[in-house]
Structure formats: C-alpha cells, structure tokens
Amino acid sequence: MIEIHNIHKAFNGKKVLDGVSGVFETGKTNLLLGASGTGKSVLLKCIVGLIKPDLGSVTFDGTYFTNNKLDIRQEIRRKIGMLFQGSALFDSMTVEENVEFPLKMLTDMSKEERMERVNFCLKRVGLEGANKKMPSEISGGMKKRVGIARAIAPNCTYLFCDEPNSGLDPQTALKIDELIKEITEEYNITTIIVTHDMNSVIEIGDKIMFLYEGKKLWEGTRDEIMDTDIKELNDFIFANRLMRDAKKVEEEEREEERNHEHSDAAGSQELKK
Secondary structure, rough: OOEEEEEEEEEOOOEEEEEEEEEOOOOOOOEEEEEOOOOOHHHHHHHOOOOOOOOEEEEEEEEEOOOOHHHHHHHHOOEEEOOOOOOOOOOOHHHHHHHHHHHHHHOOOOOOOOHHHHHHHHHHHHOOOOOOOOOHHHOHHHHHHHHHHHHOOOOOOEEEEEOOOOOHHHHHHHHHHHHHHHHHOOOOOEEEEEEEOHHHHHOOOOEEEEEOOEEEEEOOOOOHHOOOHHHHHHHOOOOOHHHHHHHHHHHHHHHHHHHHHHHHOOOOOOOOO
16 A cells, blocks of 8 residues: 655646645555646656655555655665556567566576566566567557566566556557556555546546646546546546547436336335325
C-alpha cells in the first residue's frame, strides 16, 4: 500500500499539485485520471522520488519515503518497477538485454539466474522466443510488453505505469491493460497507472483518483464513476459521443427497471384487494 499526504509541487511559481492526498491499495489497479496538464505525471514522479515535492509525504507500506535516509529510499526504489510512456527501451540492446538490465543493476544474480528470470518474464508477457529481437524489429504493443517484463523482472512490489497504452490501437491497448491487471493481481503488486483513457477506466479501474488543476476532485471505483454530480469529472468522462450514448442507455435502462418495479408493486396491491 502506498499513502500520499498533502502533496504540493510548483514550478517557477506555478502550482502543479495542490494538497493531494490518497491511498493506493495493494493487489489493485489504482488509476490517476485527468486531462493533460492536470498534474498526473508530476504526482507519479513525486511518489517514486524522481521529483521532490515542495510539501507533503509519501509512505510505502508504512515506511516513510520522502526525505528519509538515502539507504532507506534506495531500498524502496529497488522494489519499484516502471513502465514508461514510450516504453523507453534501449535501442542498441536486444529484448533479452533490455529485460536483463535491471537485474544486472539491482541484483547479484549470476548470468544463469538472470537468464532464467528473463525467460520467465518474457513468457509471462507472451513474448517467449523474442529474446534476440531488437526494439526496431517489434511492434508498439510488443515494446510495451517488453517494458512490462523489464519492470517486473526484479520482483517488484510496486509498479508505476505512465500512459501504458498511449499510441496503441484499441485492441492492443485493451490487451496491455488486461496484462497489467493480471500481473497486479497475480503477484499482489501495488500498481499506479497514469491515464486519460476512459477505456482503461471502465476495464481495469479498481480505484480511481481524478485530478483537476492539481487537486483531487473525486475518488472511487469504475462502478461509481458514471454516477457522480461533479461537473468537471462529468465533462471529462462524457466528452465524446460514445460515452454520452452509453450514459443515456444506462439511464433509460434504470428508468425502465423503475417502471417495471412500480408496475409489479401496483399489480401486487391489486391482487391483495
């Protein structure tokens, strides 16, 4: 579990994060949702320690992270896996070498042990046999899978994903979302995903935090997000026609269900007479 409390961050006098607090649960896909420029990626970087917040604290499973001793922060960082927006693979390395990289940097595994772990991770993300391919030889979806394999290779406890399905076609994006959710549940990882994709929200949003102008405006689940009275959130969710139509269908179904219940109740009263 990761807890953040009263996170503030400004750049050149412009406030980007304004007192954001929340809890990200273990074994669930926790989504940071919002439009571009709302502070999602900055918050993610504050949590992992790439950016130091001006005020506030971050706690990993009860261990204080922000401003703690260097050796404690380093120990927590060894448990973190990152999936970057563009996958961020090393172009000059093979798929195998990319996945092996954090094992060489963060562990004292032998070459044989590293290769065993690399092969296991590649198989888990559906890329068995792709070891010797170069990043330039694989598709965008495969690059994302390599990025996931690299992130989980050191047996991470915490997984951070920055726009994991950015630039992918809808079918591939869905598969990447499903893979991240499967891995989160299978290994009981605390996963935080930055996204503005409503498909991801509907499919894998176990817990969602909506950011607007650097503030947390709403928090809930994918089952609750369609029924809020927060204007800024509704404007974001129903910005496209498909979501508006889905909302309309849902409202019509509920109205029909209410009418049916009313009709059943009236019929029951008539029978009693």
